Amino acid sequence: MAPQDSITVAAVEQQLKDIVQNLYGLIVQSVEYTINSDNAMKNEIQMLVQNMVRLAQMAPSVNINIPPEVTAYVEGSRNPDIFTREFVETVQRMNQMLKGRTEAYRLLQETLARDLIDGIPDLKDDITRTVEASGGKIPPPKAPAT
Known part of the structure; x- marks a missing residue:
């Protein structure tokens, strides 16, 4: 300002x-x-x-830019602090949901990469390079069941 x-x-x-x-x-x-x-x-x-x-x-x-939602809230005789609290709670819920999605996609990427490497070993270097470029890690091979 x-x-x-x-x-x-x-x-x-x-x-x-x-x-x-x-x-x-x-x-x-x-x-x-x-x-x-x-x-x-x-x-x-x-x-x-x-x-x-x-x-x-x-x-x-x-x-001063006041969001129209806040103005409507006040015009409806409601406390803008309640609007703020509800907004923060909504953002926290969305962040948790997006974090869960991110972790699920990361797990899918790692599992898919491991399965592709196990199925087509010749592509191991390409798959490893692609996964690491996107910030992921390839888990170690699964131990054979005894």
Whole structure:
């Protein structure tokens, strides 16, 4: 992220904090409402509107890419941390599955290479070179059953 982007993101973050603070102030004013607190509420609402206008003016200059899935999750009144946790769990499951596939293919390659060498001994050098080029190893020949 460029320095300009981080400054803009920090400014937007501050504006959001100010808006949250304004909303909190409005909650406090409404809970403690008295006839004399009309001006305080009016000032709090004006500050809220000003902060929202500033945020709206900053928004076009901020380049933050939020995945649409996360936006939909938040719009559905769900916690984005849950989305993150579910995403991480899904990635872990996929990694385990792919690791299992990789190991299965490696075992198939070794078994096939061993069987080809046993069946056609003249191709041993070519098979060995091909298997080693792909990162595999040829297992030693099977001991004859006694």
